Amino acid sequence: GAVVSQHPSRVICKSGTSVKIECRSLDFQATTMFWYRQFPKKSLMLMATSNEGSKATYEQGVEKDKFLINHASLTLSTLTVTSAHPEDSSFYICSAGGLALQETQYFGPGTRLLVL
Amino acid sequence: QKEVEQDPGPLSVPEGAIVSLNCTYSNSAFQYFMWYRQYSRKGPELLMYTYSSGNKEDGRFTAQVDKSSKYISLFIRDSQPSDSATYLCAMGSNSGYALNFGKGTSLLVTP
Secondary structure (H helix, E strand, C coil), X not given: CCCEEEECCEEEECCCCCEEEEEEECCCCCXXXXXXXXXXXXXXXXXXXXXXXXXXXXXXXXXXCCEEEEEEECCEEEEEECCCCXXXXXXXXXXXXXXXXXXXXXXXXXXXXEEC | CCCEECCXXXXXXXXXXXXEEEEXXXXXXXXXXXXXXXXXXXXXXEEEEECCCEEXXXXXXXXXXXXXXXXXXXXXXXXXXXXXXXXXXXXXXXXXXXXXXXXXXXXXXXC
8 A cells, every 4th residue: 555654753842842744655646635633532633635736725723824734745745833832732644645546545654742 | 413423432342253333424425435444643544445335345354335325334354452443434525635534433352
């Protein structure tokens, strides 16, 4: 199957700092990438959808100025949590889809963010 | 009413049992259906992908779709402790758009 990587897998930062999370499709071109957030024992919450070369589409209630998404190439999307606060602590997961994958999406392993 | 309904469980079964996991949905526009498995603190892993009504088998896993009833199932035969995880159903209507996920069913297979 298709492989999606995320980096870092875990990050601890101080309140007020910014954190960048990378999502890469390793063996396919991802025309669309999705960013999710997941709280413990809860389901995935879609934050935004990004298409290569265009602005991301954010879900209702997600602050686009706080969660900056860049999808600059067909293999890389980044999520930057700006001015992080303890309530931003969560598990962030990306998924990627592409024409070659039809409608399927493949998920990255996730990034655990802890804001102190 | 949520578009995708899934019983969160937890579901506990003895090793070797047949497990049945189910989701119902309300949007008749959904055309393709997936099952993901998620271990604790890991990203979801695609298990099964189906496009049409009927059964699809892959090893110990069988995915079943009944579009007329808007009901999908995942069967796990000869369940193993390593199958203990959360199982998420997902479905969508158009390529390139976000999937609609169920809440996930937590499964525990005891030795």
